[in-house]
Amino acid sequence: MLKINTLSRFTLFSSLMSLLFLIVGGTLAAQTLNQGYSSDEPLQKGMLVTEKDDDPTKVVALKQEDLDKLKGVVVQQNDAPATISSEGQNIFVATTGKFEVLISDENGPVAPGDYISISSLDGIGMKARNDQKIVVGRAVSEFNGEKNNIGSAELSGRRINFGRVPVVIEIGRNPFFNLPSGTSIPKLMERISVTVAGKPVSATKIWLAAAVFLGSLFITGVMLYSGARSSLLSVGRNPLSKTAILKGLVQIVVMSLIVFIAGMFGVYLLLKL
8 A cells, every 4th residue: 555655646746747837838838929020011000910921020911822821910019028029120920919900890790709810801800711721819809890990991892891809819720610531630629629728729739638638547547446456455355454445545546536637737728828
């Protein structure tokens, strides 16, 4: 029993240290940092942009055909606690955080929680379609084209209104994208990840979270099996010590549950941050 308890405590300590590492690493990764660029064209606050093909120090308004090159959203310099820029770089781009994005009603009204992608208007977003693979994030408030408009444009004989809406910026895969057959991530895993995180999750994070889940499940199973087997053998050898043995078994079960819960919390942090 002493060896098993020692192993269980060591496993618990290792799991908690790993969880602490995930918390610290995830928190640092979640901090907002704006990158400075220059541009050869006028860009407004809230426009979706991408790096210029022949000059990565410059950005241009994002076009639909370049959606997979989405870099971020134009913001003001003081919109984030930290900014990286050089002399002459007066366009600032955010890749994470909560910022206002220029959104149109081309694909209908935008409701809080809707995923946002690029519209037919360069640099202006809209409610994401299922055939758009990448999204910039999720809208925080609504936009129906009837109020808070700052402009409009004619598109195929239809008037498109646009305005600025707060969006939680998390550039990633559209969870409602019609995935082709043979995708590297099972649809069930991707849907569960999106449900847990409330946002698109990268393939790397999904596989890493799966590894953490399976690892915690394996460790928990080993601890429970070893504890139960040792307790049964001990009771068989010394029936009079049954009470003490059962008490030790309960301790192992409790520690196993703690390890499993820590693993699930680690999975949550990986997907959420």
